Amino acid sequence: MTEKKYYITTPIYYVNGSPHIGSALTTLCCDTLSRYHRMRGEKTWFLTGTDEQATKVYEAAEKVGKSPKEFVDALAEEFKSAWRNLHIENDDFIRTTEPRHVRGVQEFFSRLRDSGDIYRGMYEGWYCVSDETFFRDTDVQEDHLCPNAECRKPLRRVQEENYFFRLSAYAEPLLRHIEENPDFLQPDFRRNEVISFIQQGMRDMSVTRANNGWGIPVADEPDKVIYVWFDALINYVTAAGWPDDMARFQELWPADTHLMAKEIFVRFHATLWPAMLMALKLPLPKQVYAHGWWVGSSGQKEGKRTGGLPHPSEFSAEIAQLTGASKDIAVDSLRYLLLREMQFHGDSEFNYDNFLRRYNTDLANDLGNFCNRTCNMVGRYFDGTTPDGTVDPEISGLGAEVLADYDNALKEFRFNGALEAVWRLVSRMNRYVEEKKPWTLAKKGEMAELASTLRTCLEAIRVMATFLHPVMPFASRSLLEQIGADHIQTFEWRDASNWNLLNPGAKLPEPQPVFPRIQDTKSDEPAKGGSSVKQEKKLSEEIIKPVQKEESPETTATAESETITIEDFMKIQLRIADILAAEPIPNATKLLKLTVRIGEETRTILAGIAEMYQPDELIGKQIAVVANLKPRKMKGIESQGMLLAADVEGQAILLHPETKVPSGSRVR
């Protein structure tokens, strides 16, 4: 029992299609950490799974004409195979439809109901089916659409008796725990967000819903199902054996790391979940860690979070195609690129070209080519057998520094920092070869020096492979094969500080590039070798769809060179209007509500100019408006026209007549 164990989890993923790059990132980070800890001799347990009890599942299954069970079975399989394809090696995969979970959730619920932490109450208000969330009257506008900006679906008015979890009672204990355990919530700035969230007051939470045929029923009240988030979080303990296999549970719990993306940190993993555990008097997880998102290239601010990002399987397939590398090498390369390019704690911009460039520079040119040139020289000067000799102490010394930096970086989940450290060794080794000039040593017949030099290079490749194994489990094996180190069966962290592991005389295979280069795409030979060039261009445009170009005034003018007739233009009734009143619109940052007079007529016009103009300064001004535009409702108010303004980098500049003119004057 004194054996150190490391229990790490991803969130369970909502089954709505194959995994996108975000869930792949979380899972990849966990996999890398899990492999790293295992290499260090710890007993690791890496859990992931699927969240299958949401009401939405029922509706989605209906839509495709499947039973919910068939539907989730298929999707769970899709997740499992996607993870296999990403070289993810999880120890357990929990589905919330499994008996071990369902039973555990019901037990969890019953115990809290017995203890009074879950109590009966009447709920009346608005409910969003899609988000499975209740909203207070004050949260809802008169349009009765979901306040969640990314949802905006119609709400249902519901009145039902529900159970509530006494979340409010745990605000103080939670704050105390957070304060006493600074490492509990990470990173720091997100912990602070949690603290202010709790301090603003946490309300008790409705944790049941009416049973509509899907979800985990309350044990003795089958007309109610348990709220999907309440159910989902419990997977971390049911997968560990709670409540039936307490021996196993004692061994695994508390989890060492819950890792997840930032959007489910504050409200769920950093508050609700610990409160639930406190209520049940179970130990809290040691660490809850949130990472940022991959976001599309700039210009894409709202809406689509993952819309423009490639699916991991597509991207690795493209790498394989561009390089000619095997699928396994391509997948490992993607793993490297994702972890190297990511700023773990914040958001990172996903830039396709940067990814490809880094593949070439880091993997093909620096690491791959170093391995290849070393093996070629061993082939040429030592007939392809591992030479004996003394490893240069300067190089092994650098290896020790890299090891320390790597360990420190991973402690803080800075994957990019760990990899950067490894590449210090990689570039040192390329320089080392240049300094030692093995080809000159060979000509001069200085074979002892030559042997030591190449042995140093070979050991360095082995150490690099060890460092890289958590990130590139397959490619690290390929590196070992290249240097004829097949006798090393398993990767162990202690081998990273041992610089004398290769067997002299061991035979190397014929050298093969481990990371084939992406052919130069910049050479402008459109006819020749065009396939890869075209291929890459196509990828940039198709995989990263939202290439939202900022349209400058000139490009707009020239791009829209299509002409219209005078009749077309005359269809638009442009008129001069007097602004009678202007006021801001609640809950809107850009919109102003203008009351204008066009001749004898008074109208309401909404305009997105609040960031540029104060209401006061507009009153009395004359503006040009489109008078015969179809009315449109925004924020529950009908806008009866559109004003004209110059668009300067997204900012509206109003047009005014040069001198005062009669209201309603035609503009042409």
Add this chain to the structure above:
RNA sequence: GGCGGAGUAGCUCAGUGGUUAGAGCGAACGGCUCAUAAUCGUUAGGUCGUCGGUUCAAGUCCGACCUCCGCUACCA
């Protein structure tokens, strides 16, 4: 509205109050030949968001402002 973060080279980012502000990539030039148009070297390129203050000394500390971002609220 409140709290927090960020703004440094063409790009991505480092930078404990202390010489001429750094790295990688990209660019230009040169060397080498073991290697995957590879690699090694050199060079160019920055009024460190703006203004003011503290200090012998400010990218770094303080204040104000601008821009972007995150969390959160209020809002019939």
